[in-house]
Amino acid sequence: xxxxxxxxxxxxxxxxxxxxxxxxxxxxxxxxxxxxxxxxxxxxxxxxxxxxxxxxxxxxxxxxxxxxxxxxxxxxxxxxxxxxxxxxxxxxxxxxxxxxxxxxxxxxxxxxxxxxxxxxxxxxxxxxxxxxxxxxxxxxxxxxxxxxxxxxxxxxxxxxxxxxxxxxxxxxxxxxxxxxxxxxxxxxxxxxxxxxxxxxxxxxxxxxxxxxxxxxxxxxxxxxxxxxxxxxxxxxxxxxxxxxxxxxxxxxxxxxxxxxxxxxxxxxxxxxxxxxxxxxxxxxxxxxxxxxxxxxxxxxxxxxxxxxxxxxxxx
Amino acid sequence: xxxxxxxxxxxxxxxxxxxxxxxxxxxxxxxxxxxxxxxxxxxxxxxxxxxxxxxxxxxxxxxxxxxxxxxxxxxxxxxxxxxxxxxxxxxxxxxxxxxxxxxxxxxxxxxxxxxxxxxxxxxxxxxxxxxxxxxxxxxxxxxxxxxxxxxxxxxxxxxxxxxxxxxxxxxxxxxxxxxxxxxxxxxxxxxxxxxxxxxxxxxxxxxxxxxxxxxxxxxxxxxxxxxxxxxxxxxxxxxxxxxxxxxxxxxxxxxxxxxxxxxxxxxxxxxxxxx
Numbered sequence: 001x002x003x004x005x006x007x008x009x010x011x012x013x014x015x016x017x018x019x020x021x022x023x024x025x026x027x028x029x030x031x032x033x034x035x036x037x038x039x040x041x042x043x044x045x046x047x048x049x050x051x052x053x054x055x056x057x058x059x060x061x062x063x064x065x066x067x068x069x070x071x072x073x074x075x076x077x078x079x080x081x082x083x084x085x086x087x088x089x090x091x092x093x094x095x096x097x098x099x100x101x102x103x104x105x106x107x108x109x110x111x112x113x114x115x116x117x118x119x120x121x122x123x124x125x126x127x128x129x130x131x132x133x134x135x136x137x138x139x140x141x142x143x144x145x146x147x148x149x150x151x152x153x154x155x156x157x158x159x160x161x162x163x164x165x166x167x168x169x170x171x172x173x174x175x176x177x178x179x180x181x182x183x184x185x186x187x188x189x190x191x192x193x194x195x196x197x198x199x200x201x202x203x204x205x206x207x208x209x210x211x212x213x214x215x216x217x218x219x220x221x222x223x224x225x226x227x228x229x230x231x232x233x234x235x236x237x238x239x240x241x242x243x244x245x246x247x248x249x250x251x252x253x254x255x256x257x258x259x260x261x262x263x264x265x266x267x268x269x270x271x272x273x274x275x276x277x278x279x280x281x282x283x284x285x286x287x288x289x290x291x292x293x294x295x296x297x298x299x300x301x302x303x304x305x306x307x308x309x310x311x312x313x314x315x
Numbered sequence: 316x317x318x319x320x321x322x323x324x325x326x327x328x329x330x331x332x333x334x335x336x337x338x339x340x341x342x343x344x345x346x347x348x349x350x351x352x353x354x355x356x357x358x359x360x361x362x363x364x365x366x367x368x369x370x371x372x373x374x375x376x377x378x379x380x381x382x383x384x385x386x387x388x389x390x391x392x393x394x395x396x397x398x399x400x401x402x403x404x405x406x407x408x409x410x411x412x413x414x415x416x417x418x419x420x421x422x423x424x425x426x427x428x429x430x431x432x433x434x435x436x437x438x439x440x441x442x443x444x445x446x447x448x449x450x451x452x453x454x455x456x457x458x459x460x461x462x463x464x465x466x467x468x469x470x471x472x473x474x475x476x477x478x479x480x481x482x483x484x485x486x487x488x489x490x491x492x493x494x495x496x497x498x499x500x501x502x503x504x505x506x507x508x509x510x511x512x513x514x515x516x517x518x519x520x521x522x523x524x525x526x527x528x529x530x531x532x533x534x535x536x537x538x539x540x541x542x543x544x545x546x547x548x549x550x551x552x553x554x555x556x557x558x559x560x561x562x563x564x565x566x567x568x569x570x571x572x573x574x575x576x577x578x579x580x581x582x583x584x585x586x587x588x589x590x
């Protein structure tokens with residue numbers, strides 16, 4: 001949810017006020033500091049202090065029981081030398097790229113479809129968005145059936161029925177497919193989420209601009225390319241950032257659908273660090289993996305803020 | 316974009332309905348299988364469930380102890396939302412009306428929590444919760460969700476409050492109200508639109524969260540719906556009729572809430588994320 005680094009409120013109705021904001025802010029009678037105190041206390045207790053301790057743990061060999069001693073960068077060397085963990089890093093990146101590209105691509109197409117003046121638009125919006133309000137762990141169980149290896153069940157049955165029986169697969173059991181199958185169910189669940197954000201962007205594109213372009217003789221694609229797309233930039237930024245962060249941190253779906261398997265074929269950083277902590281008791285090592293994950297998320301977020309926000313324009 | 320309902324719009328309508336039908340296949344499978352007994356599933360899993368077999372639902376309700384799980388989820392979600400909105404809106408009011416460097420630094424510090432993966436603090440926090448004797452309690456979960464969702468909540472509120480004229484609160488202060496009264500009686504009611512968004516977005520997150528309740532509540536009588544369903548599915552893994560009836564029952568409350576509030580939910584998601 002790093003969209004949140006945008007500083008201007010985006011409600012169109014209030015945007016004009018922002019110009020005078022700085023001038024007026026001096027006129028406020030500032031509330032006392034203790035208004036922020038309870039929130040800061042809880043936040044420090046639940047997020048700041050544990051995260052800082054986590055950074056320290058990452059450089060120790062703590063196993064939860066005895067003394068913990070500093071081991072420098074050993075955990076990170078171990079991560080690099082550990083095939084399963086290194087594989088999970090690659091998997092996490094592949095999964096994230098797949099989710100970002102496909103989920104947002106599908107989301108954009110759906111948004112364009114239900115933004116048009118079709119009669120079923122309201123119902124379709126609800127249908128496409130509904131999976132996003134259901135718990136990911138429950139969606140994963142549903143998709144375990146969809147990915148059933150039996151030829152007459154789930155997706156395989158559909159493929160057989162429409163004459164594509166040759167495409168039937170052991171979707172989650174095949175090591176070369178499992179990761180992409182997980183990506184598929186995540187995309188199914190959250191494509192509607194991307195759609196809603198794109199829709200919000202589409203609603204902000206002034207109709208007059210389209211009419212002007214039409215008068216100038218621009219076709220559908222040209223109007224999309226030169227009018228809609230540039231103005232969708234903020235929605236693109238938010239969608240790309242949300243799906244990137246979501247993809248990097250992905251846990252529930254993998255844990256429930258494959259538990260990282262078969263072998264380590266669908267292992268992600270989150271499942272590896274969970275297993276290292278709560279199965280093997282390697283707290284220090286587990287936290288080192290979490291730190292790598294945090295650095296990835298931070299780095300990617302920063303890069304995206306600079307590059308994606310740079311191309312945002314206003315109408 | 317054309318305002319007429321022409322032939323192209325008709326084709327698009329057909330295409331989108333086709334996409335929706337394909338999209339709904341997993342939901343069809345879910346409902347169909349939940350309405351069949353074992354024999355029906357073995358013979359023809361995806362044929363329409365005629366006649367429907369409803370026994371799975373009562374079985375699943377009892378075997379997954381969904382009643383108590385729903386109660387736990389409700390208590391945790393509602394209590395967390397109340398605390399979040401109370402202390403989040405207070406803090407955001409301070410941050411939005413504080414033009415100093417300290418105010419901005421504090422704001423950035425809160426925003427950091429949006430990017431930080433919670434896994435980084437997972438183990439130290441687990442130890443703290445354990446030491447404090449809060450494993451398996453409502454209180455532990457409420458404190459956790461409040462802390463973890465405060466950054467997002469504060470971000471939404473701060474953006475909204477900054478765009479709000481300060482005159483109302485100032486008038487109340489000049490009339491002799493304290494800051495506390497000015498906020499609770501004058502400013503907070505003005506925040507209703509964003510409070511709705513905060514409520515919806517956090518409710519969906521807290522209700523659906525799986526990992527933390529698994530860690531903090533797993534095995535206790537306070538397990539939430541996703542955790543209970545996880546254990547239930549693990550136990551009856553080969554009995555799809557029963558498992559899917561459990562999934563339907565567990566997903567129903569949030570889906571009903573969504574359908575009733577869908578216009579606000581979708582708008583809330585969009586505007587919340589737009590800001």
